[in-house]
Amino acid sequence: xxxxxxxxxxxxxxxxxxxxxxxxxxxxxxxxxxxxxxxxxxxxxxxxxxxxxxxxxxxxxxxxxxxxxxxxxxxxxxxxxxxxxxxxxxxxxxxxxxxxxxxxxxxxxxxxxxxxxxxxxxxxxxxxxxxxxxxxxxxxxxx
Numbered sequence: 001x002x003x004x005x006x007x008x009x010x011x012x013x014x015x016x017x018x019x020x021x022x023x024x025x026x027x028x029x030x031x032x033x034x035x036x037x038x039x040x041x042x043x044x045x046x047x048x049x050x051x052x053x054x055x056x057x058x059x060x061x062x063x064x065x066x067x068x069x070x071x072x073x074x075x076x077x078x079x080x081x082x083x084x085x086x087x088x089x090x091x092x093x094x095x096x097x098x099x100x101x102x103x104x105x106x107x108x109x110x111x112x113x114x115x116x117x118x119x120x121x122x123x124x125x126x127x128x129x130x131x132x133x134x135x136x137x138x139x140x141x142x143x
Contacts, residue, residue: 001057003092005100006047008039018056019049026079031142048096050080050089057084060093062101062109070107073097078111078120090123098127112136 006015016035023032038045044065050058058080062073075097080089101109111129113120 001087001089001092002051003048003096004051005096006035006039006049006059008036011035011039015056019059022056022059022079022081023077025082026077046097046100048093048100050084050093052084057081058089058093060090060097062097064101064104064106071105073101073104073106073109075109075111085119090120091127094123094127 004010019035020032023030035047037043038047038061044063046062046064048060048062049056058078060078061076063076064071064073066072075094078090078093080093098109109129110132111124113124115121
């Protein structure tokens with residue numbers, strides 16, 4: 001198992017395809033953006049990947065942004081291949097993102113997950129995340 005940050009230099013067509021297939025396990029209906037677009041320098045997104053035998057077994061993204069109330073991160077799109085779940089990959093990906101967040105000096109990290117994702121909630125709480133006392137509202141601008 002190898003965990004690292006994905007960069008544009010490491011991105012290949014086959015890696016893009018592997019990530020695309022993996023993401024469909026999380027959400028098959030969402031339109032995906034190309035990894036090259038995600039990895040643009042002005043996008044402020046870190047992409048942690050887990051490779052096992054040179055194949056992508058998991059990904060997790062951390063978007064960073066600065067607002068008046070602080071320097072924040074938002075964890076997005078955490079997914080581990082169904083064949084590799086239960087091996088600690090999600091934890092390793094999250095630990096990598098948390099290490100990067102600390103190195104960047106973030107004040108806070110947010111994440112959203114469905115109430116039905118019991119294993120994910122267990123992972124996040126074991127890493128110190130706690131529910132926030134606030135509502136989440138959503139407005140889809142594109143379909």
